Amino acid sequence: MRPTILLVNDDGINSIGLLVVKKKLEKLGNVVIVAPSDKKSGAGKSISVHNTVKAMKAQLSDGSEAYTITGTPADAYFFASDKVLKNPPDLLVSGINLGENVGIDSVLSSGTMGAAFEAAVHGTPAISASSYATSLPSSRSDGEVSMRELKLTASITAKVAEYVLKNEMPEGVDVISINVPKGADPEKIKITEIYYKGYKNVYIERDGGYEMCWDFTVYPDVGPETDLYAARKEGYISITPIKVKFSHNKAALKDLLKFLSS
Numbered sequence: 001m002r003p004t005i006l007l008v009n010d011d012g013i014n015s016i017g018l019l020v021v022k023k024k025l026e027k028l029g030n031v032v033i034v035a036p037s038d039k040k041s042g043a044g045k046s047i048s049v050h051n052t053v054k055a056m057k058a059q060l061s062d063g064s065e066a067y068t069i070t071g072t073p074a075d076a077y078f079f080a081s082d083k084v085l086k087n088p089p090d091l092l093v094s095g096i097n098l099g100e101n102v103g104i105d106s107v108l109s110s111g112t113m114g115a116a117f118e119a120a121v122h123g124t125p126a127i128s129a130s131s132y133a134t135s136l137p138s139s140r141s142d143g144e145v146s147m148r149e150l151k152l153t154a155s156i157t158a159k160v161a162e163y164v165l166k167n168e169m170p171e172g173v174d175v176i177s178i179n180v181p182k183g184a185d186p187e188k189i190k191i192t193e194i195y196y197k198g199y200k201n202v203y204i205e206r207d208g209g210y211e212m213c214w215d216f217t218v219y220p221d222v223g224p225e226t227d228l229y230a231a232r233k234e235g236y237i238s239i240t241p242i243k244v245k246f247s248h249n250k251a252a253l254k255d256l257l258k259f260l261s262s
Helices: 016-025 073-084 104-109 111-121 147-167 227-234 250-261
Strands: 004-008 030-036 055-059 065-069 091-098 126-131 133-135 175-180 189-191 203-206 209-212 237-242
Touching: 004 016, 004 073, 016 030, 016 091, 016 126, 016 147, 030 073, 065 073, 073 111, 091 111, 091 147, 104 111, 111 126, 111 175, 126 147, 147 175, 147 237, 175 227, 227 237
Parallel strands: 004 030, 004 091, 030 065, 091 126, 126 175, 189 237
Antiparallel strands: 055 065, 175 237, 203 209
């Protein structure tokens, strides 16, 4: 029996990234697509609260069927598992995101990553795939992508998916995050960790207000083992294993407990 692969994204049902990776994943299993009806970049792991999520059947440009929802990428996981598949998928693939998701701020704010985290929380193996884009999607445009990097990202994602489907997720790993930078060499792949410093001043004035503008060149002290260093400094393909588990240093709060009891 062929495995079921749920494919979601945060760039919307019409994103070229969705279509390119779907063609690769079809060789591995039955691909079910559920994606937001429009861009949900920056949605993180948010779900729709106090809003009705509407779902519709859709058709991709290659004629294949899909579902589109008015909710978030995390909503897409829930809708697919509960309403379409009636069970969790064997694997979730989120992407291909148009633009890399490197560094803690991007990892936590990305809708692409958010769908992967939602799947992982519910025990579904998850892969997040992100690729270099010459310009990022925004409220004013769909952005511009590099087909070379996009196709390379799709190939690597499919290889990682094949490995996970055959061998299960590596021990202690819930999400595998793939980031393919500009001009990436398919032979240069590095296992990395997340860069744990936040954004600098990323808001620029525009149209009487402010808009987010990523600039990865301004980060100081980027460690050589991080996703940001590998992708942006070395030009390596970054593959980051992520465990969705917060640490709890309870011993550090002993003095606080005494203070609260005094």
